[in-house]
Structure formats: structure tokens, C-alpha cells
Amino acid sequence: QVQLQESGPGLVKPSGTLSLSCDVSGDSISSYNWWSWVRQPPGKGLEWIGEIYHTGSTSNNPSLKTRVSISVDKSKNHFSLELTSMTAADTAVYYCARVKRYYDSSGYVEYFQDWGQGTQVTVSS
Amino acid sequence: SSELTQDPAVSVALGQTVRITCQGDSLRSYSASWLQQKPGQAPLLVIYGKNNRPSGIPDRFSGSTSGNTASLTITGAQAEDEADYYCNSRDSSGSHPHVLFGGGTKLTVL
Numbered sequence: 690q691v692q693l694q695e696s697g698p699g700l701v702k703p704s705g706t707l708s709l710s711c712d713v714s715g716d717s718i719s720s721y722n723w724w725s726w727v728r729q730p731p732g733k734g735l736e737w738i739g740e741i742y743h744t745g746s747t748s749n750n751p752s753l754k755t756r757v758s759i760s761v762d763k764s765k766n767h768f769s770l771e772l773t774s775m776t777a778a779d780t781a782v783y784y785c786a787r788v789k790r791y792y793d794s795s796g797y798v799e800y801f802q803d804w805g806q807g808t809q810v811t812v813s814s
Numbered sequence: 815s816s817e818l819t820q821d822p823a824v825s826v827a828l829g830q831t832v833r834i835t836c837q838g839d840s841l842r843s844y845s846a847s848w849l850q851q852k853p854g855q856a857p858l859l860v861i862y863g864k865n866n867r868p869s870g871i872p873d874r875f876s877g878s879t880s881g882n883t884a885s886l887t888i889t890g891a892q893a894e895d896e897a898d899y900y901c902n903s904r905d906s907s908g909s910h911p912h913v914l915f916g917g918g919t920k921l922t923v924l
Contacts, residue, residue, distance in 0.1 A: 725913070735849075735857065735900055737913040748910060784856060793863065799904050800847035800862035807856050 691715040693785050693805035701779075701812050707772040711785030711805060718761055719743040723788040724768045725801065726759065728781040736781075740788060741768055775812045782807040816840045816905045818916035825922040826891045834919045836884045836901030844903040846884035848877060851898045851918075860899075861886060888921075896923045 697709035711724070718724065726738040739749035741759045749757045758771040772779065787803040818838040826832035836846055845864065849857035859868050861877035874889045884903075888895055901916040 727915075734898075734918040735851075735902075735915040737902075737915060740913070748912060750912060751908060751910065795864040796845065797904070798845055798863040800859055801849065801857070801902065802859055802862075802868070804856040804858075 691787055691803045693787065693803060695783060695785050695805045695808040697783075697808060697810070699809055699811060701775045701810060702814055703776055703812055705775050705812075707770070707775055707779070707783075707810060709770045709783055709785075709808065709810075710767050711769070712765075712767045713787070714766070716787065718763055718766045718768060722802075723790060724761065725786045725788050726770045727784045727786055727801070727804075728779075729784070729807075730778075730781040738770065738772070738783075777812050780810065780812045782809050784808075816907045816914060818846075818901055818903065818914045820899075820901060820916040820919045822917070823920045823922065825924055826888070827924050828893065829890055831887065831889045832891055832921065834886045834888075834899050834921065836886075836916045837882055838903065838905075838914065838916075839882055840903045840905040840907070840914055841879055841882050841884050843906065846877070846879060846901045846903045848875075848884075848886045849900045849902065850895075851900065852896075857900065891921075891923050893923050896921055 692714045694712045723740045725740040741747045761768045784807045785805045786801045790799045847862040851857045865877045898918045900918045905914045
């Protein structure tokens with residue numbers, strides 16, 4: 690059974706940088722899966738941040754532009770998120786997730802199969 | 815870029831059938847998946863692909879897509895189905911492929 694666990698500071702100062710890690714157990718970070726970050730501001734819906742494959746290939750939410758950096762550490766079997774220039778609007782619960790992709794008879798299939806429990810990040814001085 | 819649109823709230827009487835919809839141009843090219851989220855919990859996958867349920871998800875949950883609209887149907891809704899439901903799909907409009915989430919639908923079981 691795959692488990693994902695986010696870790697990082699719960700409080701970040703305005704204009705600072707958020708650094709979060711997601712530890713993966715029960716699966717190899719080098720498996721045929723993508724690894725993603727999603728956030729949820731208080732009382733609001735889910736927002737995709739970005740994703741990474743073990744080769745280092747990444748894709749990010751265009752709305753976050755160059756603020757996002759996602760990396761993978763195969764030796765630790767975890768992946769990480771850095772989000773720069775933090776503001777109050779970045780206050781949210783941050784989730785990491787395992788994403789499966791494949792093709793079947795119906796075409797391309799992609800889904801967020803497993804999620805971490807989430808970690809609250811507050812931006813405040 | 816594209817977006818996925820969901821009704822903010824839907825209600826259903828206990829034991830009745832409810833359909834939650836998700837509209838977006840990306841659904842013409844990519845399949846939708848559906849997530850259930852209860853207060854204070856992480857999202858849980860309930861439907862993916864054409865109409866697949868992960869292990870442990872009751873068969874009262876089903877999915878379908880027609881044109882640009884994906885639907886999640888709960889046949890015989892139970893009290894424990896009261897939750898927020900989010901659709902998501904990939905989107906290849908714009909310069910880079912990315913992931914979309916719908917705004918979510920709050921389901922109330924009466």
C-alpha cells in the first residue's frame with residue numbers, strides 16, 4: 690500500500706520561499722508514475738501546482754509561472770516543492786499525490802490515485 | 815486556457831439517485847476522474863477512466879462522459895456520501911499540458 694507524507698514548515702514569511710518534501714513508501718519514486726503537488730486554500734477548491742517524473746521531467750501550473758520548482762531525490766525516495774515569493778494568497782493545505790497515466794482501449798487515462806494527508810502552510814509575518 | 819465547471823451545490827434524498835456534472839472543452843480529448851473529499855480529509859479517488867472504480871469504492875458510484883460533459887452518478891445515495899466532489903482532467907490547450915480541477919460540488923444527503 691502506497692503512503693505519501695508531506696513535511697515542511699507550517700509558517701512562511703511574506704516574500705519568503707516555501708520548501709516541502711513528500712516521502713513515498715510502498716512504491717519506488719522511479720516507478721512508472723508521476724508525482725504531483727496540489728493545494729487547497731481555506732474554504733476553496735483544489736489547485737494543481739505541478740508534477741514530476743523520476744527522470745526529472747516537470748510540468749507546472751501556468752498561473753504560478755516561474756515561482757514553482759519541483760525536484761526528485763531517488764536516493765531518499767521523495768520529491769520536493771519550492772514555491773518562491775510567498776504571499777497570503779499562498780496560504781493553503783498542500784498535498785502531494787501519486788498520479789497514474791496509461792492508455793487503454795478508451796484512450797489516455799490519468800488519475801490521482803494516492804494522496805498524502807496534507808500539510809497546512811500559513812503565510813504570515 | 816480551459817477550465818472545468820461544476821455546480822457549487824447539489825442535494826439528494828437518502829436512497830435516491832444524484833448526478834454531478836463537470837463541463838469543459840478538455841473533456842472532449844481527455845477522460846475525467848472524480849475525487850471525493852470529506853471535511854478535514856485528503857481527497858479520495860472514486861472514479862477514473864471510462865468508468866473505473868478503485869478497490870473499496872462502492873458500485874453505487876459510476877461515471878460517464880458525453881461531449882464536453884462528464885458525470886458522476888451515485889445510485890442510492892447514502893449518508894456517508896455527503897462530501898465535496900471534484901472532477902479533474904488533463905488539458906493541452908495553451909503552451910504546456912497541465913492539469914485542471916473543477917471548482918467542486920458540495921453534495922448534501924437529505
